[in-house]
Amino acid sequence: MADPWSSLLPAEASNYSSQVDLLTGLMLVLALGLSAPVFILMAYFAVKYRRGKPANRTHAANRNIWLEISWSAIPFVALLGFYLWSTDLSARLYHAPGNALQIDVVAKQWMWKFQHPEGQGEINELHVPVDQPVRLIMASQDVIHSLYLPALRIKQDVVPGRYTSEWFTANRPGIYMLACAEYCGANHSEMGGRIIVLDKADYARWLGQSSVDNSLALAGAALFRARGCSGCHEPGATVHAPRLDGIYGKTVALQTGETVIADDQYLRDSILLPQSQIAAGYPPIMPTFQNVLSEEDVLKIIAYIKSLQPEANTQ
Amino acid sequence: MTDFAEAHRPSNLSQTGLSETETERVSYLRAGHSLSSWLFTTDHKRIAILYLISITFFFFVGGAAAALIRLDLLTPKADLLTNEGYNRAFTIHGVIMVWFFLIPSIPNTFGNFLVPLMIGARDLAFPRLNLLSWYIFMLAGLFTLFVLIAGGVDTGWTFYTPLSSMFAHANVVLAATAVFIAGFSSILTGINFIVTTHKLRCPGMTWGRLPLFVWSIYATSLVLVLATPVLSITLVLIAAERLFGLGIFNPALGGDPLLYQHLFWFYSHPAVYIMVLPALGVVSELVAAAAHKPIFGYQFVAGSSLAIAVIGFFVWGHHMFVAGQSMYASAVFSFLSLLVAVPSGIKVYNWTATLYKGHISLDPPFLFAMAFIGLFVVGGLTGLILAMLAVDVHVHDTYFVVAHFHYIMVGGTVSAFFGALHFWWPKMIGRKYSLVWGRLSAIFIFLGFNLTFFPQFLLGYWGMPRRYHVYAPQFQVLHVFSSTGASVLAVAYLVPFLYLFYSMRYGEPAGDNPWPAIGLEWTTPSPPPKHNFAKIPVVSGPPYDYHVEIEGKDG
Numbered sequence: 001m002a003d004p005w006s007s008l009l010p011a012e013a014s015n016y017s018s019q020v021d022l023l024t025g026l027m028l029v030l031a032l033g034l035s036a037p038v039f040i041l042m043a044y045f046a047v048k049y050r051r052g053k054p055a056n057r058t059h060a061a062n063r064n065i066w067l068e069i070s071w072s073a074i075p076f077v078a079l080l081g082f083y084l085w086s087t088d089l090s091a092r093l094y095h096a097p098g099n100a101l102q103i104d105v106v107a108k109q110w111m112w113k114f115q116h117p118e119g120q121g122e123i124n125e126l127h128v129p130v131d132q133p134v135r136l137i138m139a140s141q142d143v144i145h146s147l148y149l150p151a152l153r154i155k156q157d158v159v160p161g162r163y164t165s166e167w168f169t170a171n172r173p174g175i176y177m178l179a180c181a182e183y184c185g186a187n188h189s190e191m192g193g194r195i196i197v198l199d200k201a202d203y204a205r206w207l208g209q210s211s212v213d214n215s216l217a218l219a220g221a222a223l224f225r226a227r228g229c230s231g232c233h234e235p236g237a238t239v240h241a242p243r244l245d246g247i248y249g250k251t252v253a254l255q256t257g258e259t260v261i262a263d264d265q266y267l268r269d270s271i272l273l274p275q276s277q278i279a280a281g282y283p284p285i286m287p288t289f290q291n292v293l294s295e296e297d298v299l300k301i302i303a304y305i306k307s308l309q310p311e312a313n314t315q
Numbered sequence: 316m317t318d319f320a321e322a323h324r325p326s327n328l329s330q331t332g333l334s335e336t337e338t339e340r341v342s343y344l345r346a347g348h349s350l351s352s353w354l355f356t357t358d359h360k361r362i363a364i365l366y367l368i369s370i371t372f373f374f375f376v377g378g379a380a381a382a383l384i385r386l387d388l389l390t391p392k393a394d395l396l397t398n399e400g401y402n403r404a405f406t407i408h409g410v411i412m413v414w415f416f417l418i419p420s421i422p423n424t425f426g427n428f429l430v431p432l433m434i435g436a437r438d439l440a441f442p443r444l445n446l447l448s449w450y451i452f453m454l455a456g457l458f459t460l461f462v463l464i465a466g467g468v469d470t471g472w473t474f475y476t477p478l479s480s481m482f483a484h485a486n487v488v489l490a491a492t493a494v495f496i497a498g499f500s501s502i503l504t505g506i507n508f509i510v511t512t513h514k515l516r517c518p519g520m521t522w523g524r525l526p527l528f529v530w531s532i533y534a535t536s537l538v539l540v541l542a543t544p545v546l547s548i549t550l551v552l553i554a555a556e557r558l559f560g561l562g563i564f565n566p567a568l569g570g571d572p573l574l575y576q577h578l579f580w581f582y583s584h585p586a587v588y589i590m591v592l593p594a595l596g597v598v599s600e601l602v603a604a605a606a607h608k609p610i611f612g613y614q615f616v617a618g619s620s621l622a623i624a625v626i627g628f629f630v631w632g633h634h635m636f637v638a639g640q641s642m643y644a645s646a647v648f649s650f651l652s653l654l655v656a657v658p659s660g661i662k663v664y665n666w667t668a669t670l671y672k673g674h675i676s677l678d679p680p681f682l683f684a685m686a687f688i689g690l691f692v693v694g695g696l697t698g699l700i701l702a703m704l705a706v707d708v709h710v711h712d713t714y715f716v717v718a719h720f721h722y723i724m725v726g727g728t729v730s731a732f733f734g735a736l737h738f739w740w741p742k743m744i745g746r747k748y749s750l751v752w753g754r755l756s757a758i759f760i761f762l763g764f765n766l767t768f769f770p771q772f773l774l775g776y777w778g779m780p781r782r783y784h785v786y787a788p789q790f791q792v793l794h795v796f797s798s799t800g801a802s803v804l805a806v807a808y809l810v811p812f813l814y815l816f817y818s819m820r821y822g823e824p825a826g827d828n829p830w831p832a833i834g835l836e837w838t839t840p841s842p843p844p845k846h847n848f849a850k851i852p853v854v855s856g857p858p859y860d861y862h863v864e865i866e867g868k869d870g
Contacts, residue, residue: 010777020705024776027703031696034660038667038692042685045670050677051607057672058864068615071664072657079653082703087646090704094642109482143478144572146637146712150778153709157638159573160477161566164639177787181637181712181780183471185478186398189783290567 013151013172013197016092020153023086030082034075093154096167100133104216104299107138107145107158109184110191115299119219120210124193126178128170129203135167137264139295146182149195155181163265170197220304223297227289241286242279245308253280267302336824339745342842357442358845363428364743365449366419371812373415373456376463378805380408384784385767385801388794391786401784402469403485407462409472410490414497415456417728418586421593422539423452423504425735426532428743430508432836432843433526435517435852440510448503451496458493462486471782473583476564476575480556488557491550498547501589505539508532517835519854526834526858527603527610530617531596534624538585538592542628546582549575576638580631588627590724591691592620594731595662598684601734602666604832605681606673609859612665619658626655636707645704652702659695663688678830679753683734686761690726694719697772712782715775718768726764733760733811740815741829745842746822752814759807766800833860 012018049055103126104115114126128134138147138158147166148155151174156166180191198206214222224230232241247262255278260266269276271293274286293301339345343360346352353361383404387395396404427445431438439445462468468490470479479487512525512533525533553575555561562568564575603610610616632640632648666688675681697719701707710716737753740746770793775781779790786794828837835852836843 020709023703024700024706027700027706031700035692035696038663039689041667042670042688045667045673046675046677046685049606049670049673049675051674055672057674058866059672060866067668068612068661068665072661075660076653076657079656079699083650083653086703086705087649090645090708091642093708143482144475144638148712148778148780150709153705155637155708155711159566159639161572162639177778179778179780179783183402183473183475183478183712183782185482186402186469188402189398189780189785 011151013170017153096135097133100135102135105136105138106295108141110187119215126195129200133169137165141295143184144182145180145184148179148181151176173197216303217307220300248306255280338840343845346845359427359439363424366423377411380404385798391788403467417590435835436515437846439507448500452500455493455497462489476572481565488554495550498543501539501543505536508536524858527599528596531592531620534620535592542582542585549578580634584631585627590728594728597731597735601680601684603859607861608673611668619661622658637711649704680738682757687730694722710775713775714771714779717781718771721768741825742841746818747825748818756811763803763807770796
């Protein structure tokens with residue numbers, strides 16, 4: 001398809017990208033509309049009223065206050081329209097659909113590691129299926145990074161100490177740029193790679209070809225045992241610790257009287273900073289795993305906790 | 316005066332330059348010839364010259380770093396500089412240009428020189444404090460040069476944590492110390508201007524008659540005094556984390572890296588207005604003088620400087636749209652950022668209206684003012700595009716942002732700085748320079764600037780991240796354009812220093828009011844005597860009281 005814009009714009013690989021480009025394009029039109037009168041009039045006045053050149057320079061007796069008000073108000077009202085459009089568009093970035101494929105991302109100086117739910121891991125390359133919402137849950141092991149996917153017009157900083165996320169639905173198979181956008185030290189400009197959008201069949205084939213020892217949840221289960229989590233958190237443990245079956249996504253009551261949703265961030269904090277949010281009714285006895293588990297390990301354990309379904313209700 | 320032959324009239328030129336005029340013999344420039352008469356002066360005009368020399372020096376140091384960067388970016392691979400070397404080059408470029416050129420540029424040279432002259436005072440309110448602030452500035456500058464010699468620093472001028480506090484290897488604490496010290500110079504200068512504007516206006520110089528340049532320096536000073544301490548404290552916290560391992564910003568120690576960004580931008584966004592407000596004031600002066608007309612909408616132009624200073628404190632969050640801040644915070648900051656457009660737009664439209672039916676002279680100061688307006692408008696409008704959340708998520712931390720803020724800070728502020736230099740040079744030095752060379756410089760600065768930075772908007776939208784020196788090959792063409800423009804710009808920035816320097820010896824005496832313009836500074840001899848006014852002037856009319864033909868009245 002001969003798209004006249006294609007040579008002027010970076011690749012568009014999602015509906016969202018096309019909408020951002022449309023917004024930018026119309027903003028440019030507005031910018032031209034606001035600035036052209038200034039440029040044209042300045043040049044025109046500079047010629048017409050050049051010093052020494054005869055011209056009618058008689059001014060009207062009264063200056064119009066409405067002139068001041070109109071050139072302050074009219075551009076602003078036009079901008080408000082764009083503001084609403086843009087804010088509405090970007091609000092989508094905060095609400096990933098529930099059926100999104102979740103891929104874990106760990107950033108560190110200077111590489112990107114991606115973990116697919118079935119356990120396939122890759123470095124500096126991200127394979128995703130087309131027409132399928134994909135949500136990236138991102139953690140950093142050292143400084144702030146930022147995962148930038150220009151063809152999808154999105155980026156999100158990856159901040160140590162917390163999870164951030166971004167999501168997209170790519171609509172065009174292809175190979176696109178993937179880069180770190182937040183300056184992160186010596187080899188910042190080499191911390192990049194590719195995002196490869198595949199047809200669903202190709203994606204399934206790729207998943208099959210990539211060597212997998214274990215799914216993330218299975219790897220997490222092994223860690224759960226190896227690191228001693230199971231000693232307290234499994235049924236039959238003598239220690240009074242919360243059961244984790246089905247906890248993901250539930251509301252948890254805290255000792256302080258507040259409640260939190262048990263999302264990725266809460267689970268992560270509970271592992272690394274267990275004293276910060278104590279579940280109501282439990283003693284604050286859990287040790288921190290801050291220097292024991294890597295970001296990747298934590299993500300695996302969270303995947304395992306997510307996989308724990310509550311036992312079927314007995315009739 | 317406006318043509319080449321006349322500017323070079325050899326009338327009373329001798330081979331050794333023009334002989335000293337009567338005015339010059341009693342001017343501030345000749346009030347003492349020893350080095351100590353300069354280094355221990357409390358004359359605001361001499362301190363202005365000291366600042367002019369020092370910031371020009373830093374401008375060329377920062378410019379040399381820029382030249383390295385642009386050379387390195389000619390190719391997509393790492394040829395000229397290593398990764399670390401490149402990071403150090405852009406860090407030193409940013410640190411020097413922001414804190415040692417842009418922030419002090421117009422306020423400390425032209426503000427120092429002109430504020431007392433424009434309000435009919437004999438000096439600033441605290442002349443010794445003024446000298447002290449220059450010494451503090453120089454101490455900070457020496458620290459920066461030491462950092463440079465000691466191998467540089469590689470955190471970027473933004474010193475983001477935890478990179479700066481825990482991971483960077485280079486002289487972070489030294490560089491932060493330099494900026495910390497420079498902050499005191501800013502604060503002292505700001506206080507001095509605020510007190511001077513309140514207390515030393517001559518009889519009849521009411522607030523409604525203040526020149527717009529003084530209004531903008533006043534607004535700038537408020538920002539300097541209120542914002543700089545926040546930066547100073549933040550830098551101390553970085554040093555504390557780095558030296559003593561206190562957990563403030565590093566999450567591994569229980570800190571919050573985004574706290575740093577909030578604190579840093581709470582200073583650094585207002586700092587953008589510290590850099591650009593004085594430029595807006597300069598341009599108001601240049602436009603009125605070139606058009607020989609009262610500035611259109613004086614109250615609106617003056618009020619908009621204060622409005623920009625106030626709103627500027629409430630938009631810092633637009634630097635953090637992708638940092639992980641709440642969606643609602645981003646929406647509010649996006650809206651507040653659009654508000655800045657209103658007072659900025661008011662200024663631009665009022666300048667245009669001032670030209671209407673004026674008597675416009677196309678001398679260098681006006682050409683620089685035109686260049687400023689053109690570049691400031693592009694910078695401002697792309698700022699609006701960046702304020703849009705959906706667009707910013709894409710172009711944040713790309714060359715689009717680099718282009719945008721260079722249009723404001725370099726295209727805008729540096730053009731205004733050169734405009735001021737060309738407008739008030741005859742007053743400061745007492746000699747005329749070649750107008751032809753002045754016009755050529757203005758035109759080439761404008762062209763070179765656009766060739767350098769316009770391609771960067773395209774690069775950014777294409778997805779080229781900033782602070783990259785190894786980049787994808789498809790970006791190379793635009794980088795080559797940009798580097799070519801940079802070499803034009805470098806020459807265009809150098810040339811004025813040659814002909815201005817030449818004019819100090821060989822230029823014609825300027826006379827009190829060469830342009831001719833209205834304003835108290837033009838009622839003094841050029842260069843002014845040590846105490847400015849033999850008799851304190853009394854102001855009885857409005858500012859910019861140029862003759863205007865009004866309908867129904869006699870011309």
